[in-house]
Amino acid sequence: MEKERKVIGVMDPNYYAFLVTLERLIAHACPSTVYNGKEYEIATKRMKCHPYDVLNAWTETSVIMNRGAHWNRHRGSFFEILCPKTHLIYNMFSFKAIDKNAGYGMMNNIGLKVPPTWAIPQKDYSKMFEGSKSNLQKDLIFEDHEFFDLEKIGEAVGYPAFLKPQDGGGWIGVTKVNNFEELQKAYDESEDKPMNLQKAVDYREFCRSVGVGPQIMPMHYNASAKYSHDRYLRNEHQAVDFNFLSPEESVEIRQLTKIINAFYGWDHNSCESLITDDGDIFIIDYINAYPDSSLTSLHFYFPGLVKAMAKWLIYCAVVGRRNGYNFMDNWPKFYAVREKGLKEGWDYNKFLDEYEKIADEYWHTDEFEKFCSKSLADFDEKALEFFASEEFDSILQEDVKRFFRIESERPAKYAHYRGIMDFWVHCEKERLGK
Ligand SMILES: Nc1ncnc2c1ncn2[C@@H]1O[C@H](COP(=O)(O)OP(=O)(O)O)[C@@H](O)[C@H]1O
Ligand SMILES: [Mg+2]
DSSP states (O other), X not given: OOEEEEEEEEEOSSOHHHHHHHHHHHHHHOSEEEETTEEEEEEEEEOOOOOOOGGGOOOXXXXXXXXXXXXXXXXXXXXXXXXXXXXXXXXXXXXXXXXXXXXXXXXXHTTOOXXXXXXXXOSOOGGGGSSTTHHHHHHTSOSOOOOOOHHXXXXXXXXXXXXXXXXXXXXXXXXXXXXHHHHHHHHHTOTTOOEEEEEOOOEEEEEEEEEETTEEEEEEOOTTOSSGGGTTSSBTTBSOOTTSSOHHHHHHHHHHHHHHHHHHTOSEEEEEEEEETTOOEEEEEOOOSXXXXXXXXXXXXXXXXXXXXXXXXXXXXXXXXXXXXXXXXXXXXXXXXXXXXXXXXXOHHHHHHHHHHHHHHHHTHHHHHHHHHHHTTTHHHHHHHHHTSHHHHHHHHHHHHHHOOOGXXXXXXXXXXXXXXXXXXXXXXXXXTO
């Protein structure tokens, strides 16, 4: 049988282990596959930074995991030109177009639960006047500034609340305020960042859920851990808790993540949800063009994420999935469902069920699942072999070396992650009946 070659482009400027594990896993678990009676050879290719012919930008790849492309103009335009000649995991247009506040407002419009949030203009414009660009930047300041009453905004949102930068990222500049005095102080110190004031959710459980196409992986998240790389640990003594969500919560979190990602056409995105004692699930941070995929953060969840990405990339390459021409294509469908549901008085779960249908249609969930069971039938077993191998262990060792800069700390860190990975292998063996 003649083989057709499918090339998967991969890049990631920051996450060594994610990139290398993905490449090696695909090479190990799926060098070729059969789909609809035809054989495909699967290869990966690193998308390196290079000069390109702007008018004729081209790629041999069928799909690209273009991680971080949004933050580099030279590379970003390259991927924009390629769309939709190839499928991009991180949609170059929608991630640029949709910021955190658009996300809050729009998801609230379709009835998802977002805490009360007010946007507040930046406090300090003085940095805009610095340097040679000052005149240009001065033009960007709207002279017609309205005076506003911060105290009233504080009351409208309610305390406690979080004052956080509108464009967010990495918890930088996030302050919890309990009253107006604290709000005023935090706002005065916020410098040149437009801020949001968001009502604090008094939560019982914090869940960070990652979607890769229709595959959703909810993870517990310990926001109070001292180091960000320890936040996915259940607590100081326990790496993972399989039952941290009730079955109902698990369904709802999966639906929310799948719905948001389908709404915007995001093949890989994370969604932070806060679950209250009453069982309400609020979404607070779900616009992440570069979701954390680090081995040192994700530990037990890491193999699952790499596997999900590998399967989705192979599927997209083989079936020829393409980003739509218009990332807003799904919006009228969601809004029509919203309107219908309001007229008919649906409850919240009925809305989620109906939105989920749109999402499953968008992700071709059934087709993908069939593809996994037929064309990737032995993938899980091969992946288990890989994650138990010395090859993966050397990636783990290298990642620990790169992440932990103090040499004397490394042996203990390695032992910590090795232990968790051994546990993953043990659980996976059990799951597969090995
Ligand atoms: N409304 C909220 N209720 C409770 N905690 C919040 C809220 N907003 C933010 N936080 C806390 O602050 C952290 C950072 O805020 P987030 O919106 O996730 O911004 P970032 O983009 O910096 O991650 C969250 O992980 C959470 O611990
Ligand atoms: Mg966050």
